[in-house]
Amino acid sequence: MKQFKGRPVVAGKCTADALVSRGGFNTLASFQGALQFGEIPILGNKYKQTECDDQNNKDLYRKPMLNKALCLPQTIGSTTGGMVLYCAKSLGKSPACLLFSEHIDSLAAAGAILAANFCDTPMVTVDCLGQEFLDYVQDGMKITVDEDGTVTVE
Numbered sequence: 001m002k003q004f005k006g007r008p009v010v011a012g013k014c015t016a017d018a019l020v021s022r023g024g025f026n027t028l029a030s031f032q033g034a035l036q037f038g039e040i041p042i043l044g045n046k047y048k049q050t051e052c053d054d055q056n057n058k059d060l061y062r063k064p065m066l067n068k069a070l071c072l073p074q075t076i077g078s079t080t081g082g083m084v085l086y087c088a089k090s091l092g093k094s095p096a097c098l099l100f101s102e103h104i105d106s107l108a109a110a111g112a113i114l115a116a117n118f119c120d121t122p123m124v125t126v127d128c129l130g131q132e133f134l135d136y137v138q139d140g141m142k143i144t145v146d147e148d149g150t151v152t153v154e
Contacts, residue, residue, distance in 0.1 A: 008149040012124035016096035019068035024076030027084040029054035050093040069143035070095035085111030100127035101134040
């Protein structure tokens with residue numbers, strides 16, 4: 001077990017299994033299928049489980065993101081990133097929390113803050129956890145986030 005201290009962007013408590021991206025996370029490419037198509041019986045559970053659709057992200061492609069502790073360095077890509085995060089949360093297709101090793105960008109921060117203000121529950125978001133956090137955490141590890149930005153990895 002190891003603890004890391006970050007800056008709470010959207011404070012809250014959360015416990016979830018880790019899902020780790022070592023490279024930048026493209027919000028639009030990752031959530032596009034889940035937000036655009038929803039549940040399509042012929043395609044199975046893919047969109048219901050909010051699988052990552054970004055084929056350029058080898059760490060996450062085709063892995064379910066729903067209710068995971070999404071651990072990443074930063075977001076990349078489209079200026080729609082904040083709205084994509086907000087929409088994913090409002091439609092019940094979001095990760096449980098977003099944990100950034102680096103400073104969060106303004107677009108991702110806007111999406112997390114919108115979700116905190118307009119959805120039933122916040123998408124807990126912590127940044128500045130450091131490279132050591134991203135080097136340590138592995139898929140499936142249990143993550144607990146406290147309101148003060150303390151992240152415990154088991």
